[in-house]
Amino acid sequence: MNILTDSERLAELDAEQLHRLVGLVEHDDARDPFPVTGWDAVVWAVGNATQAALVFQAVYGMELIAYSGPETGNRDHQAYVLRSGAVRFELRGAVDPDSPVADHHRAHGDGVVDIALEVPDVDRCIAHARAQGATVLVEPHDESDEHGTLRSAAIATYGETRHTLVDRSRYTGPYRPGYVARSSTVVRPEAAPVRLFQALDHVVGNVELGRMDEWVDFYHRIMGFSNMAEFVGDDIATEYSALMSKVVASGNHRVKFPLNEPSPGRRKSQIDEFLEFHRGPGAQHLALATGDILTTVDVLRARGVQFLETPAAYYEDPELRARIGEVRVPVSELQSRGILVDRDEDGYLLQIFTKPLGDRPTVFFEFIERHGSLGFGKGNFKALFEAIEREQERRGNV
Numbered sequence: 468m469n470i471l472t473d474s475e476r477l478a479e480l481d482a483e484q485l486h487r488l489v490g491l492v493e494h495d496d497a498r499d500p501f502p503v504t505g506w507d508a509v510v511w512a513v514g515n516a517t518q519a520a521l522v523f524q525a526v527y528g529m530e531l532i533a534y535s536g537p538e539t540g541n542r543d544h545q546a547y548v549l550r551s552g553a554v555r556f557e558l559r560g561a562v563d564p565d566s567p568v569a570d571h572h573r574a575h576g577d578g579v580v581d582i583a584l585e586v587p588d589v590d591r592c593i594a595h596a597r598a599q600g601a602t603v604l605v606e607p608h609d610e611s612d613e614h615g616t617l618r619s620a621a622i623a624t625y626g627e628t629r630h631t632l633v634d635r636s637r638y639t640g641p642y643r644p645g646y647v648a649r650s651s652t653v654v655r656p657e658a659a660p661v662r663l664f665q666a667l668d669h670v671v672g673n674v675e676l677g678r679m680d681e682w683v684d685f686y687h688r689i690m691g692f693s694n695m696a697e698f699v700g701d702d703i704a705t706e707y708s709a710l711m712s713k714v715v716a717s718g719n720h721r722v723k724f725p726l727n728e729p730s731p732g733r734r735k736s737q738i739d740e741f742l743e744f745h746r747g748p749g750a751q752h753l754a755l756a757t758g759d760i761l762t763t764v765d766v767l768r769a770r771g772v773q774f775l776e777t778p779a780a781y782y783e784d785p786e787l788r789a790r791i792g793e794v795r796v797p798v799s800e801l802q803s804r805g806i807l808v809d810r811d812e813d814g815y816l817l818q819i820f821t822k823p824l825g826d827r828p829t830v831f832f833e834f835i836e837r838h839g840s841l842g843f844g845k846g847n848f849k850a851l852f853e854a855i856e857r858e859q860e861r862r863g864n865v
């Protein structure tokens with residue numbers, strides 16, 4: 468059983484820290500038809516990867532580790548590989564105007580093209596996925612360079628998103644064959660924390676109206692994932708907006724995919740807005756785990772990151788005060804930063820959401836600090852909806 472991925476080992480995370488950060492559980496790979504070790508990388512297509520890579524370094528404190536582009540023989544696009552703890556992002560921007568990266572960007576805007584997963588056995592996963600009816604986009608194959616051999620394949624998921632499956636067990640290079648090691652030119656300010664987030668907690672997918680259960684079934688059937696307890700139905704809705712949400716997770720709970728579909732409301736919901744501007748299903752938000760959300764928010768805010776505002780009423784609501792109980796800091800510390808709290812039978816979590824990262828009202832980040840809770844902030848959905856709707860109203864998309 469593989470407890471840690473290479474990137475987690477590199478980030479000097481241990482199983483105990485991961486348990487605390489992302490709610491990792493024990494799991495027996497041998498009985499799993501599609502064992503998943505953990506996240507490999509999130510691949511983005513953006514309008515300008517050169518600039519985006521600078522922002523991810525200078526603002527989000529990520530470290531540049533690898534590069535591919537014309538200088539390395541890739542005439543199609545540039546790709547910058549960035550790391551923060553165990554989180555790995557690859558940012559792709561088209562060099563050739565006819566690049567598929569440009570097509571993806573034209574259709575969907577800045578966003579996620581690939582949620583790559585590390586697996587111990589690519590062929591076993593693909594054989595199972597194919598037998599269950601998955602669309603295999605890339606057949607299992609080896610790529611080699613002086614650092615060894617990397618085996619991978621890819622299957623299609625919602626929209627134009629894919630899951631590349633990667634076996635790194637015979638590869639020691641910085642990322643993949645075809646990429647060269649590259650280090651940051653951005654200098655971290657002396658007093659700044661080494662990193663602002665350590666691990667990827669979950670990636671949320673927005674899918675079409677009425678198709679959430681199909682995608683839940685996809686993750687059950689194709690990838691052997693199981694449902695986590697959290698379920699959001701019509702009951703959680705504001706006057707205007709509603710969504711339906713279920714969560715599927717890999718056996719070890721390292722990889723968690725909440726899936727949302729819109730639920731008809733009086734006005735256009737945030738999921739409808741996403742689907743309209745993203746031109747179809749896609750990754751809505753990535754939750755980044757931090758051990759100190761207060762510092763993360765303070766640093767990011769000072770660097771210009773904008774977060775969703777939380778109404779003062781949220782913190783003053785006696786029901787909320789009673790529901791959240793004791794947390795590690797006074798509620799005033801959370802209120803001054805707009806950090807949300809949710810509690811369940813296992814503990815609590817602190818979370819906050821950024822505004823959309825790109826020009827379209829689509830993908831955004833969540834920062835999450837878990838204290839035992841394995842949830843996703845269900846209790847905050849209503850407060851969050853109301854905050855998002857205020858933003859939607861400002862954009863004129865209601």
Ligand SMILES: [Fe+2]
Pocket residue numbers: 669671752754833843
């Ligand atoms: Fe989330």
